[in-house]
Amino acid sequence: MVVRKGGLQTVRNMFYNTVYKHNSTGILFVLGGAILGETVIDNYWDNAWNKYNKGKLAKDILPAE
DSSP states (O other), rough: OOOOOOHHHHHHHIIIIIIIISHHHHHHHHHHHHHHOOOOHHHHHHHHHHHHTTSSSSSHOOOOO
16 A cells, blocks of 8 residues: 655655755855845834824924924
8 A cells, every 4th residue: 555645745745845944045045034024014104103093193293494
């Protein structure tokens, strides 16, 4: 009886071999994801804050130089 690997296990093995097989690539992957995630979340909350407080912020009240 031949046991075949499923599609998900193949994807896991491919991901492991390309990213986590070497410690250096794993660390770069995690750090890159953290920096990218922080940037996306920071931009989202800045835009939400500016939208909610439009007309109340110093940049809206003070005259432009």
